[in-house]
Amino acid sequence: MKLRILGSAGAEFPDFRPPAFLIDDSLLLDAGTIGSVLTEEEQWSIRNIFITHAHLDHIRGIPALADNIIVKNLRHLVDVYAPLSVIEALRTHLFNGLIWPDFTCLPTPEEPVLRFNVIQPSEPVVLGNLTPERRTIDGYSLTAVPVHHTVPAVGYCVEHAGRRLVYTGDTGPTDEIWRYASGADVLIVEVSFPNNQEALALLTQHLCCSLLEKELAKIAELPKRILITHPKPQYYDLIRDEIAQMGIRQVELLRDGTIYDI
Numbered sequence: 001m002k003l004r005i006l007g008s009a010g011a012e013f014p015d016f017r018p019p020a021f022l023i024d025d026s027l028l029l030d031a032g033t034i035g036s037v038l039t040e041e042e043q044w045s046i047r048n049i050f051i052t053h054a055h056l057d058h059i060r061g062i063p064a065l066a067d068n069i070i071v072k073n074l075r076h077l078v079d080v081y082a083p084l085s086v087i088e089a090l091r092t093h094l095f096n097g098l099i100w101p102d103f104t105c106l107p108t109p110e111e112p113v114l115r116f117n118v119i120q121p122s123e124p125v126v127l128g129n130l131t132p133e134r135r136t137i138d139g140y141s142l143t144a145v146p147v148h149h150t151v152p153a154v155g156y157c158v159e160h161a162g163r164r165l166v167y168t169g170d171t172g173p174t175d176e177i178w179r180y181a182s183g184a185d186v187l188i189v190e191v192s193f194p195n196n197q198e199a200l201a202l203l204t205q206h207l208c209c210s211l212l213e214k215e216l217a218k219i220a221e222l223p224k225r226i227l228i229t230h231p232k233p234q235y236y237d238l239i240r241d242e243i244a245q246m247g248i249r250q251v252e253l254l255r256d257g258t259i260y261d262i
Helices: 040-044 061-071 084-093 177-181 195-203 209-216 233-246
Strands: 002-007 020-023 027-029 048-050 078-082 114-118 125-130 136-147 153-160 163-167 186-190 225-229 251-253 259-261
Touching (some): 040 061, 061 078, 153 177, 195 209
Parallel strands (some): 225 251
Antiparallel strands (some): 153 163
């Protein structure tokens, strides 16, 4: 798997973009950042988007992507996967013909730009990996796992070609997802606040390093690589220093634009 970090910040500032993780050029985990980073051709490669929750910084790239596709007059379908609460929020509050056009029926209901797919926690979704000849080869398996946030939210376990990546999305202290993370090749986990704001982290259902250490202790076998996402840019340097003080060699703070070969 190739993992490209389009965005990994907990807020938008110059050089800090909202969360979006592109796998093998076509599979996107969260969609806070798309068009501000990817070229036209790179955008057309996106086929599947999996959303963790309905907060704006995790979905805001989808409307512009849909608009770019239809303006280009492409026959290109993007499947959006999420739990029912997220799909309902997208339909009701975003793609409602008022805030943004309903691209699930444009340009026609028969050939829309977007297709919403409701997924169930703990039930794997298997995607085909298309070759240039449009032949399906080794599939991707994605399992939604509930996490604890201020709105209904899930993380994802992504498995492909013997590799396993686990992404928590936004979460406070939680439990179930750590079973999937045990022994994983990569864990992408959030740390939004510095330790001196632990109370705020708990109130908003996020993590700081002191809370993260307690969560990592729940994992039977630590992942080979632990990538920290969602830091508030105002505290990026402080969070980086606190990560270093944890003394866990495989933990690193993400930076937008980085590419990993998993």
